[in-house]
Amino acid sequence: MSEQAKEQTLAEKAPSSYECRACGYIYEPSKGDSKSQIEAGTVFGELPSGWRCPICNAQKSAFVDIGARNAPSGFQENLTYGFGVNVLTPAQKNLLIFGGLVLGFLFFISLYGLH
């Protein structure tokens, strides 16, 4: 019984979505990519290496992890701040900064949903 409850909890954890830095397309694992016949539920890491952005044809390396969009708590990124920031490489710092920009962009886009 307790094992079953544990599995359900894990299943509820949403995998990360990835955003294309070139065009802003967001790959959501819960939706997959019908154009490339990627089944819903396929996490980004399991996409074939030859997979390209369906909008602008960018490679997988052009995508950044923006976290789980539908997770109950969307502020997991904040945990990263203040946690060993001084030992981060410049590339990692850029990732943090860009992640903040992406979050801001998502909030901005969400404003349109209010109308």
Ligand SMILES: [Zn+2]
């Ligand atoms: Zn793209």
